[in-house]
Amino acid sequence: MLKSLLIRLAALLCVIGAALVFTEQGRAVLRPVKQMLDFRAFAAELPVATKVKEHQVAMPDGVTLATDVYLPEGGAAQKPVVLVRLPYGKRVYGEALHWVRLFSANDYAVVVQDMRGRYGSGGVFAPYPNERGDGVATLDWILAQEWAQPVVGTIGCSALGETQVLLAAERHPAHRAMIPMGAGGAIGTAQGAYGFYGFFEGGILNLASGFGWFQGQGGKTGDLMQAPPLDYTEALKTLPVIGAVARYRADATDFEELLRGVDDPEIHNTWGYISDRDRFDVPTLMVDTWYDYGIGFSFQLLDMIRKGNPESRFLIAPATHCDMAGPLSSGAVGDVPVNPQQKVDLDGIYLSFMNAHLKGQAEAPQPTFQSYVLNRDDWLGSSIWPPRAAERKRFYLRGKALSEMPSSATDTRIFHSDPSNPVPTIGGAICCTGDPESRAGPLDQSPLESRDDLLIYTGESLTQPLDIAGPLRAVLHVSTDVRDTDLVVRLTDVSPDGKSVLIQEGALRLRYRNGFDTPELMQTDQIYRAEVSLRHIAYRLKSGHQLRLHVAGSSFPRLARHMNTGGDPYRESDPQIARITLHSGAGGESFVDLFTLPAP
Structure with a gap:
């Protein structure tokens, strides 16, 4: 009630x-x-x-x-x-x-x-x-x-x-x-x-935010500013995605236009968003x-x-x-004190x-x-970003560990991405959903870590605090048995009590691995290099904590599910399970890059 x-x-x-x-x-x-x-x-x-x-x-x-x-x-x-x-x-x-x-x-x-x-x-x-x-x-x-x-x-x-x-x-x-x-x-x-309106990340629709905004606020004339109530949990499961808002709102919105036009320059060039031509x-x-x-x-x-x-x-x-x-x-x-x-x-x-x-x-x-x-609880001033004192630090995916040393051997690990059973979203960069129970920000991700459809890599326990300040990115070498699928990469802070609190996350639809203006489907079982942006952060991991990386194929409902068919992901309704192999080692290292400040 x-x-x-x-x-x-x-x-x-x-x-x-x-x-x-x-x-x-x-x-x-x-x-x-x-x-x-x-x-x-x-x-x-x-x-x-x-x-x-x-x-x-x-x-x-x-x-x-x-x-x-x-x-x-x-x-x-x-x-x-x-x-x-x-x-x-x-x-x-x-x-x-x-x-x-x-x-x-x-x-x-x-x-x-x-x-x-x-x-x-x-x-x-x-x-x-x-x-x-x-x-x-x-x-x-x-x-x-x-x-x-x-x-x-x-x-x-x-x-x-x-x-x-x-x-x-x-x-x-x-x-x-x-x-x-x-x-x-x-x-x-x-x-x-x-x-485009912040509704796409790595080429993937920010579903919870996009649906929530257009269903609740998408009216196109002044007499259409209200929307009927609904159960967001069920509504976000609607397939195909392109018809989701129309199913719950009788008047027209621009939700479908955004999905149609993101890959079509003849459409998106008319929208007025910032391009490289702007000064x-x-x-x-x-x-x-x-x-x-x-x-x-x-x-x-x-x-x-x-x-x-x-x-x-x-x-x-x-x-x-x-x-x-x-x-x-x-x-x-979120779960991080300030x-x-x-x-x-x-x-x-x-x-x-x-x-x-x-x-x-x-x-x-x-x-x-x-x-x-965050966790250092002070303000950092700098003339450039990342700060001048920051140094790039690379952690390689080695076995099930995050290691500062690359592996001389080739490691492979396999996981599956099932659109019918996606990895649930817990917090993160989510907003505007219309759901009053939705929480955003750095929340504990440990409830996800018993699932068998994500890979986990964990670093050694820190002997002194590690201060991160700058952009985060993961470079992964992957192969799949489908022509297109998604990667979701999440960096977490593991405390001695077992909590695994989100630091940042990012995602990539693999057809956009060469750029969002050059989508290209993959050949099955061929290894591809994929670079995933995990946004930016200034964050301290305390002594005794560990750095952890998740690699998965979904984060629902924050991101729209990929049906893994290689077709139009917003018009597809029939899911296919994707087998994704992550490769790391000699000649094709997978790693996460971050910037660290000098030790306190």
């Missing part, structure tokens, strides 16, 4: 909403609690001198977008502007209203706009062919207002961040600063990523978390941004998607950044990369 009630509530609320939470010091932080706010109550708490007026802002094609302007009285007649564009309802979405409160109290005009096809705006929603042009037209409209200085900053998380990055690629002269958070989903084909010059404070599904994409975006604006920087918190401060208030992310005393004043950081770039105020020097080191 309780689960049914929670599911119904989740269907009525925003999938990744944020509410205002006050710490013991009274400073506001953001936490995603799937909560919408009552606008009348919110407006009643604003200073009396703050005016609120709704406008219908015309786009070049005649579509009008519902736009609220919050204008503090007093101070300068013309004010710098903070713009927030969102698909979640400008007068109910907790995060957007938080930015209104923060910046209007500091003499900024704040503009909050429903994106095309969402809530009060006209037109038809799609991610994201219209967002660049709509953003530019909105900036032009702002500049024409008598209350606006010609300087605009943007802020927000997830879709609210992705639209900022797309706008920044247009290089509008009034766009002087941006703070995109959890915005890796803005990347398309740039740097070979093929992320940036907007000063940027990128913000993300270690267990955001798009953290790797955020690093790639920042690399592009810094080529045009080298002063841009990155803040990485110990958290999950859009939960920038929650764990530092509650004391844990130190509440290491909490930072995020609002103060954001305000200082905007003041520097929109008001010309001095800002204290900050490191280019500022990241929280």
